[in-house]
Amino acid sequence: MSTIRVGARRSPLAVAQATWVASRLEAAGYPSELVGIDTLGDVDRRRLTEIGGTGVFATAVRDGLLSGGVDVAVHSLKDLPVDPAPGLVVAATPTREDVRDVLVGLGVDEWRDGTRLGTGSPRRAVQLAELARARGVEVEIVPIRGNVDHRIDLVRQGEVHATLLAAAGLRRLGRIPADLEGIGEVGVASGSVRIELLELSMMLPAAGQGCLGVECREDADPALLTALASIDDVDTHRAVSAERTFLKVLEAGCLAPVGAFAYISGSHLTLRAVAGRESGDAGLVRDELSGDAQDAVELGSALARRVLALLGKDLDE
Numbered sequence: 001m002s003t004i005r006v007g008a009r010r011s012p013l014a015v016a017q018a019t020w021v022a023s024r025l026e027a028a029g030y031p032s033e034l035v036g037i038d039t040l041g042d043v044d045r046r047r048l049t050e051i052g053g054t055g056v057f058a059t060a061v062r063d064g065l066l067s068g069g070v071d072v073a074v075h076s077l078k079d080l081p082v083d084p085a086p087g088l089v090v091a092a093t094p095t096r097e098d099v100r101d102v103l104v105g106l107g108v109d110e111w112r113d114g115t116r117l118g119t120g121s122p123r124r125a126v127q128l129a130e131l132a133r134a135r136g137v138e139v140e141i142v143p144i145r146g147n148v149d150h151r152i153d154l155v156r157q158g159e160v161h162a163t164l165l166a167a168a169g170l171r172r173l174g175r176i177p178a179d180l181e182g183i184g185e186v187g188v189a190s191g192s193v194r195i196e197l198l199e200l201s202m203m204l205p206a207a208g209q210g211c212l213g214v215e216c217r218e219d220a221d222p223a224l225l226t227a228l229a230s231i232d233d234v235d236t237h238r239a240v241s242a243e244r245t246f247l248k249v250l251e252a253g254c255l256a257p258v259g260a261f262a263y264i265s266g267s268h269l270t271l272r273a274v275a276g277r278e279s280g281d282a283g284l285v286r287d288e289l290s291g292d293a294q295d296a297v298e299l300g301s302a303l304a305r306r307v308l309a310l311l312g313k314d315l316d317e
């Protein structure tokens with residue numbers, strides 16, 4: 001087989017992820033090279049909620065696969081629309097990184113009325129608002145976006161008092177120590193900022209957070225499919241199947257105020273979910289479901305139907 005062309009966005013995180021996948025393929029005996037691709041999400045500086053639609057980051061990378069410009073596309077699974085692109089398959093979901101979000105800046109117990117929390121993610125916004133409400137303070141959610149350094153800089157400059165970043169991204173970029181737990185610091189050019197790993201009871205991640213989706217053409221060389229299968233992790237695969245089915249049945253994209261996290265223990269899968277109500281300020285719906293890990297898809301859709309009922313019931317009241 002000739003050199004595998006591994007495509008990804010050009011952001012530092014996407015490049016780190018694709019480099020890791022390429023090195024895994026190399027280790028399995030398949031020479032690989034990186035191909036950087038520009039996406040609308042990187043070129044367009046408006047808010048993601050304004051650009052609209054899901055797959056803002058994924059589409060251009062997928063086009064590279066369909067046109068034959070690359071053989072493999074590496075995505076952050078949480079940015080990948082749940083509906084498969086015709087002709088493409090997610091052939092591998094390697095072992096998951098840290099699924100948690102990191103609070104960068106002012107700690108939760110330091111929040112006061114008027115504290116400015118920056119996030120462009122409706123999922124994070126509704127959960128941050130809930131954390132503040134539970135502490136009796138009225139925070140302001142400020143829509144910000146940008147890469148890791150830009151978001152940390154906004155905290156350093158006092159534009160916002162805190163923001164959230166995925167721990168997986170910081171870890172893959174080598175920005176936080178591998179053994180970090182609880183509270184620490186993240187460095188930027190101008191100094192460092194306090195960080196805190198938020199437990200899942202405070203902040204549920206997005207479906208697929210911390211996972212890579214390695215996609216290729218359905219009609220790929222069987223040798224390539226074999227290589228990709230060798231870097232797939234079964235437990236990760238099942239967990240994200242449950243989470244992504246949950247999202248799909250809810251008809252929620254990456255811009256919905258929805259978090260979902262599944263974990264495997266032995267042959268058992270537990271799926272936990274949180275969803276914001278349409279009114280925004282009427283609290284959150286939480287639910288969870290456990291069952292046989294082989295039934296990941298059924299568990300995901302069953303929990304989605306329960307959460308929909310919980311949301312619907314309240315909307316009628």
Ligand SMILES: NCc1[nH]cc(CCC(=O)O)c1CC(=O)O
Nearest residue numbers: 076079165166168169209210211
């Ligand atoms: N939405 C952007 C995005 N997509 C994937 C990651 C981080 C890596 C991951 O969650 O797998 C990030 C950054 C963030 O949310 O802080």
